[in-house]
Amino acid sequence: MLRKPQEESQIMSRELKYFQAINEAIDLCMTKDATVYIMGLGVPDPKGIFGSTLGLQQKYGSARVMDMPASENAMTGVAIGSALAGMRPIITHQRVDFALLAVEQIVNQAANWHYMFGGQMRIPLVLRMIIGRGWGQGPQHSQNLQAWFAHVPGLKVVMPTTPYDAKGLLVSSIEDNNPVIFIEHRWLYNTIGHVPEEVYRVPLGKARVTRDGNDVTIAATSYMVLEALRAAEMLATDGISAEVIDIRTLRPLDESLILESVGKTGRLIVADTGWKTGGFSAEIVTLVAEEAFSDLKNCPMRVTLPDCPTPTTPALANHYYPRAVHIVATARKMMGLSVDKIVSDMATSVPLDVPDLSFTGPF
Amino acid sequence: MDNLELPKETYKSIYKTMLRIRMVEEKIAELYPEQEMRCPVHLCIGQEAVAAGVCANLSRNDYVMSGHRSHGHYLAKGGDLKAMMAELYGKATGCCQGKGGSMHLVDLSAGFLGATPIVASTIPIAVGVAFGSMMRGQQRVTVIFFGDAAVEEGVFHESINFAVLKRLPVIFVCENNLYSVYSPLSVRQPEGREIVELAKGHGVESYQGDGNDVTQVYKMAEKAIRRARQGGGPTFLEFKTYRWREHCGPYYDNDLGYRTESEFQEWKQRCPIENLKKNLLRDDILCNQDIEDMASELEAEIEDAIIFAKESPFPEEQHLLEHIYAP
Ligand SMILES: Cc1ncc(C[n+]2csc(CCOP(=O)(O)OP(=O)(O)O)c2C)c(N)n1
Ligand SMILES: [Mg+2]
Secondary structure, eight states: OOOOOHHHHSOOOOEEEHHHHHHHHHHHHHHHOTTEEEEOTTTTSTTTTTTTTTTHHHHHOTTTEEOOOSOHHHHHHHHHHHHHTTOEEEEEESSHHHHGGGHIIIIIIIHHHHHHTTTOOOOOEEEEEEEOOOTTOGGGSOOOOHHHHHTSTTOEEEOOOSHHHHHHHHHHHHHSSSEEEEEEEGGGTTOEEEOOSSOOOOOTTOOEEEEOOSSEEEEEOTHHHHHHHHHHHHHHHTTOOEEEEEOOEEETTOHHHHHHHHHHHOOEEEEEEEESTTOHHHHHHHHHHHHHGGGOSSOOEEEEEOSSOOOOSHHHHHHHSOOHHHHHHHHHHHTTOOOHHHHHHHOOOSOOSSSSTTOOOOO | OOOOOSOHHHHHHHHHHHHHHHHHHHHHHHHGGGSOSOSOOOOOTTOHHHHHHHHTTOOTTSEEEEOSSOHHHHHHTTOOHHHHHHHHTTOTTSTTTTSSOTTSOOBGGGTEEEEOOSTTTHHHHHHHHHHHHHHTTOOOOEEEEEETTGGGSHHHHHHHHHHHHTTOSEEEEEEEOSEETTEEGGGTSOTTOOHHHHHHTTTOEEEEEETTOHHHHHHHHHHHHHHHHTTOOOEEEEEEOOOOSOSSSSSOOGGGSSSOHHHHHHHHHTOHHHHHHHHHHHTTSSOHHHHHHHHHHHHHHHHHHHHHHHHSOOOOGGGTTTTSSOO
16 A cells, blocks of 8 residues: 655645755754764855755754764764764765765774674764766765665664655654765755654655556655656656656665666666666665566666766766656657657757756755 | 065066066956956965065976966966966967966966866965975976965865875965965964964965065075075965965955955055066166066967957867777
8 A cells, every 4th residue: 555645735834945854953943952963074164055054053052063073974973973872863964975984984984883892882973965967066066875784684774865854864864873874965955845843753664655646656765866757747747657766865874765666667767866887766666676586567667877986077067967758758758658859859059967956066 | 574685687587577477467357357267266365475586486497387377387387478468268279279278278389287276275285396306216306386375175184184295396486465265264273373384284385465565575485496496395484475367267355344444555565566567777777768668568369369369260069078088
């Protein structure tokens, strides 16, 4: 049974932007639990990580809301140690790429700690990382490396799409007793949605059906959920009914919801913000191939970044980032429909490196 | 330092290098709001003396590497202006064929081996370049430029340790402009501890100087580079200086409140270019007419580079999947 989540039936009384929802989750958790603290380069600065940490230092002081030296690896170890001593740290990285300096601590230590000491100690640690798309961020400021983290047992990996989920999943992540990689998409920061004022939780490990459909399942991560929803609209005009699943948590993965949906549609497209080869999309396709092969009417397909580094120039970025039309073309091919018109829509001379014209940075 | 101790010709060329960097970046700042340069830019306006004073001691064969704020280093080392501007405009004629943008400059023919924007990340690579040069018996010196935040990364310390261990011909140049984005040194490093002292702890020759005084920069770099060339090993140079514009982008950002207007004004008074100019005029090394001529020559060069960049073609779709692996 596929159920609409409760939040959609609520009265849309109060709306927040994605970054405000993140800010509120941190704020509420800090009020509730004095062991929660947050640090990261620029956390208390006037821009406050694109607004997501604004006001927190004023409210909780510089002992619990702090800047840090440009020492990502060491500070991750420090956070792990403080967790062993009873704190619940949050580290914020302005980009995933900067967190790569800390991969040693994250993978060797944080992920293994509980297991390798026979379950005696816990690392309640949230690592916020921001990914992006376009606008000249280039090869070292916008890599989508969620698959790396999702590969590691002991880590949880969360990618919220909506403001509602951003808050609810962040609360769950902060309360979780494991290291959680919390990946936020810069292009979602200004999206608006219903966010209740109180503390609420969206459980880790639960995907969500964001649009019901019967012909094809589009399982998407993060920003690609929005492209998938656009694609579903476009497909609907041709009478194709697409079901869109927001994966929300890559690890643990909500296998049953994906299998249930494919059981109904018989077709699967995975739209991920990352690269194709060895990407997270492969994991979902494999899941379905292993568990629901007989349900499939067509070979599952992936819509991902092509396997090349991120180019800076908008001229190449236009060919780099997949959009709704790419999902539509994939779905039409699956359904045996022509894609001629769609292919001409894919070519574009308009720079596609910003989410919309209102977005002028900061990046 | 008000005494002009260096040869006249040296001053003329250093002055021109600084003015060129300043004028290029002011042009970038002016045109940036057109949104045709679609990549982040980190301007070094106010910090030109370090790039100019250090690179004036290098030959074309020597190597320079840098980080996110690299326009000045690239230009001072002789990097091609047209290729840089085309890169900022994302064009196929850019120094990375558009794939890099402002944060990824390169000009191999000028010995500028690359700049990338992960803090401190090019430091070990530069050390490796010096290591490789030494293994190949070359007399080349490598200079690596980085900011005050880079010394907080472990890799800085690991790299400097190795450079000292192997007596590598590498010069570490730290441009200490007091901030990392909006974070002052006081929230990142213990009060009263000078960065130069950190380096000394590694047993490397280390000196601190006024990064807005190009004579001082030149002389300190000269000594360090000579030493490195003669097999004397690495040197660490810390230069205090100040970024005038916002951390990233074309505007000013003092209104954000992370630094005071008076601090900014104080540093502006210490403009490395204005101060040198005053002294050059005083000592009749250059006259006003010379300076005007120089400026209009540079203006024409920059105008040319902008036209070249704007008129150059964008890379085509087939270039997307090119260069993933070397042949
Ligand atoms: C490893 C890493 N962490 C964080 C960043 C984000 N970042 C970009 S520039 C910068 C400031 C670096 O300050 P500094 O080294 O003093 O150089 P400045 O910008 O002052 O020239 C930071 C933190 C980064 N690029 N890389
Ligand atoms: Mg600095």
